Structure formats: C-alpha cells, structure tokens
Amino acid sequence: MLRGLWKLTWIEIKIFMREPLGAIGTIGIPVLVFLVAGRMIGRRATLTSPAASRFIGVGLPVLASVLILVGAVLSLITIISIYREGGILKRLRATPLRPHTILTAHVIVKLALSAATLVLMVAAGKRYYPVGIHAPLLGFTMALLISICSILSIGFLIASLVPTARFAQPIGAVIMYPMIAVSGLFVPVESLPRAAQAVAKVLPLTYAVSLLEGIWKGDAWWAHARDVTALAVAFIVCTALSAKVFRWE
Amino acid sequence: MPPVIQVSRIRKTYGPTVAVDEISFEVNDGEIFGLIGPNGAGKTTTMECIEGLRTPDRGTVSVLGLDPFRDVYKLQERIGVQLQQAQLQKRIKVWESVDLWASLYRRDAIDGERLLEQLGLIDKRNAWFMTLSGGQKQRLFIALALINDPALVFLDELTTGLDPQARRAIWDLVRGIRERGKTVFLTTHLMEEAERLCDRVAIIEHGRIIDIDSPESLVRRYCPERTVVLATNNGSAAKHFRTIPRVEAIACTGSQVTIRGSGDDLVTEVIHCLSENRIRVTDFRTILPNLEDVFLKLTGHSIRD
Numbered sequence: 343m344l345r346g347l348w349k350l351t352w353i354e355i356k357i358f359m360r361e362p363l364g365a366i367g368t369i370g371i372p373v374l375v376f377l378v379a380g381r382m383i384g385r386r387a388t389l390t391s392p393a394a395s396r397f398i399g400v401g402l403p404v405l406a407s408v409l410i411l412v413g414a415v416l417s418l419i420t421i422i423s424i425y426r427e428g429g430i431l432k433r434l435r436a437t438p439l440r441p442h443t444i445l446t447a448h449v450i451v452k453l454a455l456s457a458a459t460l461v462l463m464v465a466a467g468k469r470y471y472p473v474g475i476h477a478p479l480l481g482f483t484m485a486l487l488i489s490i491c492s493i494l495s496i497g498f499l500i501a502s503l504v505p506t507a508r509f510a511q512p513i514g515a516v517i518m519y520p521m522i523a524v525s526g527l528f529v530p531v532e533s534l535p536r537a538a539q540a541v542a543k544v545l546p547l548t549y550a551v552s553l554l555e556g557i558w559k560g561d562a563w564w565a566h567a568r569d570v571t572a573l574a575v576a577f578i579v580c581t582a583l584s585a586k587v588f589r590w591e
Numbered sequence: 592m593p594p595v596i597q598v599s600r601i602r603k604t605y606g607p608t609v610a611v612d613e614i615s616f617e618v619n620d621g622e623i624f625g626l627i628g629p630n631g632a633g634k635t636t637t638m639e640c641i642e643g644l645r646t647p648d649r650g651t652v653s654v655l656g657l658d659p660f661r662d663v664y665k666l667q668e669r670i671g672v673q674l675q676q677a678q679l680q681k682r683i684k685v686w687e688s689v690d691l692w693a694s695l696y697r698r699d700a701i702d703g704e705r706l707l708e709q710l711g712l713i714d715k716r717n718a719w720f721m722t723l724s725g726g727q728k729q730r731l732f733i734a735l736a737l738i739n740d741p742a743l744v745f746l747d748e749l750t751t752g753l754d755p756q757a758r759r760a761i762w763d764l765v766r767g768i769r770e771r772g773k774t775v776f777l778t779t780h781l782m783e784e785a786e787r788l789c790d791r792v793a794i795i796e797h798g799r800i801i802d803i804d805s806p807e808s809l810v811r812r813y814c815p816e817r818t819v820v821l822a823t824n825n826g827s828a829a830k831h832f833r834t835i836p837r838v839e840a841i842a843c844t845g846s847q848v849t850i851r852g853s854g855d856d857l858v859t860e861v862i863h864c865l866s867e868n869r870i871r872v873t874d875f876r877t878i879l880p881n882l883e884d885v886f887l888k889l890t891g892h893s894i895r896d
Contacts, residue, residue, distance in 0.1 A: 346695045353680075353687050360682040360719070428678040436644060436672040437695045438664050 346439050350447040351454075358451060368417070368455050372410060373462045380467060401527075403477070404554045408527055408547070410459050411490050414452040415497035416514045421448065422501035423510035432591045441590075449494055456490065477558045485557040485566075489550035492573035495580035496546065502588040521547040526555075546576035592620045593656070595743055595774045596641055601650030603636050610636040611647065612798035623765065623775040625789035627782065627882070629894050633798040634778035635675055638747055641776070642672055655742060668697055671736030673729075675747040675778075681721040685712060688720065689734060696739040706734050710764065726757030733764055744768055746777040750784060762788055780894060782882040792882070794889060801889050806882050813888050814880035817857040819850045821865075822874035831868045835860045846873075 358364045425431045434444050500517060504510045524534060524542040531542050531552075542548045553569035563570070596618035603611040611633045618624040626634045639645040641652055643659035643666055652659050657666045679688055689707060693700035707713045710730045715723060723731065729749060736744050746765065750758040765788055768775055779785055785792050786806045793803040802809060828848060829841050837860075838852040850861060858877050865872060886894050 345697075346691065349691050349694045353683060353691055356687070357680050357682045425680075429674065429676055430678050430680060432644070433674055433677040433679065436642060436667065436674060437692065438667045438697070439695055440664075 344440075344443055344446070347443050347447055347450075350439070350444065351450045354447055354451045355454065358455070368413065369459045369462065372406070372413075372459055373466055376406065376463050377466050401555075403482075403558055404551060405527060406463055407460065407486055407489075407554060408522065408525070408551060410456050411486075411493055411550075412518050412522060414456045414490070415493055416511065416518060418448060418452050418494060418497045419501045419504065419514040420507065420510045422498070423504050423507040426589065426591060427507045429591065435590055441588075445498070449491075452494065453487075453490065460486075478560060481557045481563070482554070485553050488570060488573055489554060492546050492577040492580075493550060495577045495584070498588075499580045499584045502584040521545050524548065525551045527551050546573055549573050549576075594618060595620050595655060596624075596776060597651075597653040598637070598641065599651045601637070601640055601647040601652060603633075603640060603645065603647045609798050611640070613650070614795070614798070614800050615650075616793050616800060616803055618774060618776055619791075620774055621769065621772060622790040623769050623777065623788050625785045625792040626776070626778045626795055627780065627785045627789075627792050627886075628795035629780055632795045634780075634795060635747055636798075637795070638745055638776065638778055642670065642745055643667065668739065669742055671739060671741035671744040673732045673736045673744075673746045673749060675751070677732065679720045679731075682719045684717055684719060685723070685731060686716040688731065689738060692735045692738045698739060700738050701740045703734075703738060706737060709767075710734050711760075724757075726753050726760065729753065729757075729761060730764070733761075733768075737768070741773065743774045743776065746775060748778055748780070750779070750781065758784070782886060782894060786882050794886060796890050809885045810880055810882065811855075813885045815853040815855075816880055816884075817852055817854065818878040819858060819861045820874070820876050820878065821848055821850075821861075821872045822846045823848060823870055823872045825870045828868075828870050831864055831870065832861065835864055 358368075361367075422431075431444065435441060496517075497514070500514055501510070504513050522528075524531070524538050524545065525547040526542065531539055531548060534542060549569040549572040553566045553573070556566050556569070557563075594617035596616075598617070599615050600613050601611055601615075602609070602613055614633070614637055626637060628634055636645065640647045641654055641659060643654075643663035646660050654666055655669055657669075659666050683691075685707065686703070689703040693703050704713070704716075707716055710733060712727065712730055712734065715727060720728070720731070733746075733749075736746070749765070750761050753761065762784070765775060765777070777788070789806060791803060791805050792809070794801045794809070802813075804812070824846055829843055832838060832841050832848070832850050835850075835852070835857070837854050837857060838850060840849075840851040842849045842851075850857075864870075883894065
C-alpha cells in the first residue's frame, strides 16, 4: 500500500536540498537568526527583566516552533501547486503509486526538515540562552506533531483550492499570517478585541499555540484536552474536505 | 487472441462541451494503433479514459481484460504510460526517476541502466531533468513507460515539439517497442507520423471516430487519385496520354505535363503509353495521396486548421 513511499520521500528530500534556497532557506537561516538574536539579547535579557525571561523561557521555543511550522505549510502549498501545474502529480498518479502515498511523502519531508531545524536550534540555543531546557521534550514533541499534522491539513486544503502556482504562496501567506497574529503567540488571546477573540476561537493555530505553551511549561495533557480535540477536529475536517476537492491537474 | 483494448460507445462531457461522443474501437495484440486528429478532437480524453485516469460518463472500456475504473491499480501494473506535456521534478536526476519508477511496481522491473543505454540516455544518468533537451525528456518518459515491462504502452503526442531529427529517432524507438512484442496505442496530430508508424489508425474529429483502417487502405478507399508529372519535348505526347483510360485531366506548362487520373493502374498505363509511342522523357515522378489528403477529404479541412 505504501510501496515507493520511502524512495519517494528520500528523493523529494534530495530534490529540496538541490533548490537554490532549499537547505539554507529552511534550516540555515532560521538557525542563524536564532543564534544572532541569542548573542544580542540572550544573556542580558534573562538577567534583567522577568518578562523577557518568561518570553525566552516559554515564548521563544513556541514562537520558533510555530514559525517553522507555518514555513513548512507555506512551502508545502507551493510545492503541491507547482507539481500540479507542471503535470508532475498527474504523471505520478499514472503509476501504481497511491495518491495518499504521494501526499504522505511530502508531509514526511516537511516533518523531517522541521525536525532538523528545531534540533539544530535547540543545540545552538543551549549555548546562548542560559535558561536551559526544563521542558518535557518528549511531550513537547508529541504536542508539536499533533499541531503540525493539524496545520498541514489546512495547508493541504489551501493547496487543493489555489488555482495556480503563482497564487499559492501569496494566498497561503494571507491565510496563515493573520492566523499567527491572533493565535496568542504575541498577545494573549484574552487581551485581544472581542471580534479578534471570536476569530481566534475558530482558528486551529490558537489551540496549537495554547497546547505547545502549556506542554512546554509542564502542564498535564488532560488540561489541554480541549486543544487536542480542536486540533483533531480541524485535521479530520480539512483532510476530508481536501480529499473531496483535491485536483490532480 | 482477444483484443487488448475494447472501447464500446464511451462518451465524456466537460460542462456543455462533448469531448468524446459514442466512440467504439478495438486494438489488437502486437499492433501500433494510432488515434489521429487535430488538437481538441478528443484524442487525449479517449486515451485517459482507457488508462483509468478519467471516467467516461457512459460506455464501457476493457483493457487487458480489466476494467480501468474498478481495477485501476491492477491495470497500472501492466501498462506503461507517457502523458502529453508531463514534467518531472525539475531537479530529479535521470537515474533517480528510473530507480523510483522501478520500485513502484510489484513485478520485477527490467534493468534500468540497460534501458537508459538503449534509449541513448546513459551519459545523462546524473543530469537533472530540467537540463535535458526536449528529445531527451521524451526518451526518458519512454524509459519510464517501459520500466515495468508492460504488455501495452500508451504514447500521447510523443513527438510534438521535437525537431525532425529527434522525431525520427523516437519513431525508431517506437518500432522497437512493437518488436519486443508489445502493443502500442498512440495519439498524434502528425499525419506523417501516423503513416510511418501505425499499423492501423482511427481518424477522430469533434469527439467522433470517422473511420478506422490501415493508412494504406484509408488512402486507397478515400483518395484513388493518382498524379504523374513528367517532362518531355515531344509535342504530341498529350494527345497520346488522352487515350489512357481513367485519365481525368492533362495540363501542359512548357515541357512539363501533369496527368491526373484515378486507380492503381494509372502509373503503369502511363509508362506503357510512353514506351509504346517512344516518347522520351527527362523527368518522371508520381504524386500519391497520403493520410493528410484522406483527412482533408473526410473532414473538408486540413488537420492544421
């Protein structure tokens, strides 16, 4: 059933690395920015202000995770639409490859690249951010995996609907970035205007941020049952919808 | 041997447009069968209905004894497909694509390296897809269509956009596919390609099949006209040619005489007349109708219009 999955995944990773900005853009630059920021503010901030210390302790890891996640989703939308426009999806479909194998391979590529970026960040951050990691890494990884699957499914829905590759990136950005703005990542959801709060409540990214922050701080899973449920519902709805509306050509 | 492909009264519409309208035909084992017609005639839609990539609104299709809609995965194991205007990932290497394709099939794939060698791509095995020329890309697509050693190969507008030299090289490869005992189903809007490659062709226009037969039979049936053009200084030559049966028109310009008539015997009769009357000629050629003329006669317009 998943014949060809690993070979396709591996080839897609290699192809991505051959893109002019592939490896540098998705892994190198985020890690570099993280390091530069760390050098500039890391040590000083934690010593002076408790708010900054809280940001670096909890906000920063979650911020980094969510930004990488959104980057992965945007990249997925673009790749799927380019593959569709170029007839690559259609050519792959005219083989015994199952459609879900092709799509799963792309999700795995995005997961692998996101994981690589995060691991490098953690390794680099250890040096510059003296807060250290007291978070439950295994739990956080689980939370991240749940979030990424849910948000990637939104990406797939967008990829199913965008008409051409030219529109993929801007449409993706127009949908994803406002989601970040009201997700509670920068301003707590409770202090947003009432209308924005209502919007935030129906967007899955809000629940992803809440789950990631909570688990990072050491909350128990049952305290975030609502977040996990919301993400699962988003995943199921988006996957079902994109299965219905996905176009191969 | 039952037919490899059996298409019975299929119809496919896109909104108000009828792409394929009640088409029926059969493709026999071991032949090169061509679906020929202008762009937009319904060739690709018909082919994709047979490959299982599209579902017709009505009608039935049977390919290698399988139903392409219910048994699409079983069918894809046994067919090879080259799609019109398909691309691969820009930066996939030639050997990687062959290796990937080989891993997709349940049955043992044939040796990819040998296939690349036979198709003249071995020097390009480490090249990215985006760096290949049009002819090289099409040869790679042929390699991918053959990698699972299929019984039936589909080729959709294989040589469109290629220069004449690359086109001839591809034709040789397609004949090679038939020599391996495989059946080839192809579409083309190039009449010369159909004439040189196909054992039988179906002429399709506006989603309907106008006729099916071998190119020679179609030409004989619809275009019995023969034309002989010769050059002679003999002033009374035209008078003699008029006595030949089934000659319809004679035109003289300077020393050139053009004789129009019909029937396979016309050329023999002209030669006979020349020798009987001791008419010396300095030039002699025949103009035979081809599929292009058949198409013109059947549809009232040229395939290029």
